[in-house]
Amino acid sequence: AQRVTQPEKLLSVFKGAPVELKCNYSYSGSPELFWYVQYSRQRLQLLLRHISRESIKGFTADLNKGETSFHLKKPFAQEEDSAMYYCALEFNAGNNRKLIWGLGTSLAVNP
Amino acid sequence: DGGITQSPKYLFRKEGQNVTLSCEQNLNHDAMYWYRQDPGQGLRLIYYSQIVNDFQKGDIAEGYSVSREKKESFPLTVTSAQKNPTAFYLCASSRDSRTGELFFGEGSRLTVL
Numbered sequence: 194a195q196r197v198t199q200p201e202k203l204l205s206v207f208k209g210a211p212v213e214l215k216c217n218y219s220y221s222g223s224p225e226l227f228w229y230v231q232y233s234r235q236r237l238q239l240l241l242r243h244i245s246r247e248s249i250k251g252f253t254a255d256l257n258k259g260e261t262s263f264h265l266k267k268p269f270a271q272e273e274d275s276a277m278y279y280c281a282l283e284f285n286a287g288n289n290r291k292l293i294w295g296l297g298t299s300l301a302v303n304p
Numbered sequence: 305d306g307g308i309t310q311s312p313k314y315l316f317r318k319e320g321q322n323v324t325l326s327c328e329q330n331l332n333h334d335a336m337y338w339y340r341q342d343p344g345q346g347l348r349l350i351y352y353s354q355i356v357n358d359f360q361k362g363d364i365a366e367g368y369s370v371s372r373e374k375k376e377s378f379p380l381t382v383t384s385a386q387k388n389p390t391a392f393y394l395c396a397s398s399r400d401s402r403t404g405e406l407f408f409g410e411g412s413r414l415t416v417l
Binding site: 202225227229235236237238239242279281283289290292294295296297 | 344345346347349354394396401402403404405406407408409410411
């Protein structure tokens with residue numbers, strides 16, 4: 194069955210340190226993967242998607258099909274990066290597309 | 305200002321009462337979704353609608369109902385049959401159902417007393 198796993202519920206780093214939020218998925222076809230972010234008192238919003246291969250707010254994520262991973266990385270964390278991060282997988286389900294979510298990782302960047 | 309508007313932000317309800325959460329979008333999106341967000345459980349899909357006058361059950365539809373009479377509106381009713389209704393509810397929309405790029409509302413927090 195398709196699944197998205199974010200192994201860390203909580204990740205705490207110091208400002209300026211590198212950060213990596215892990216996301217692993219299980220899907221045998223061609224996945225589309227997303228990272229969404231929810232800052233305190235703000236709405237959940239798309240951070241980046243693998244097909245766009247962009248860097249948003251200094252974050253990047255590379256799809257590794259061999260390891261079935263889509264880890265989110267930033268070389269130097271900032272306090273304003275503190276938020277809840279969700280990884281999501283979109284795939285074909287019959288005639289429809291389906292989106293499933295990881296349980297989220299809460300990132301705390303300490304001064 | 306384009307986007308998704310959910311109301312009310314906070315709602316209290318007595319057990320046994322139905323309550324309806326409003327979700328309106330002016331993005332001209334075809335698809336709309338309702339999710340429930342509980343601590344430690346991520347986002348769980350309640351109902352979704354790919355087009356006006358059509359909707360499908362998600363993973364946790366029991367105790368909920370929806371309607372999609374207008375493209376811009378997708379209200380969710382939490383019925384008295386929902387065993388654990390206290391939660392944070394998120395509405396979202398997307399251009400169509402074939403994209404995982406969702407736009408979310410600010411959420412509605414329902415507390416059952």
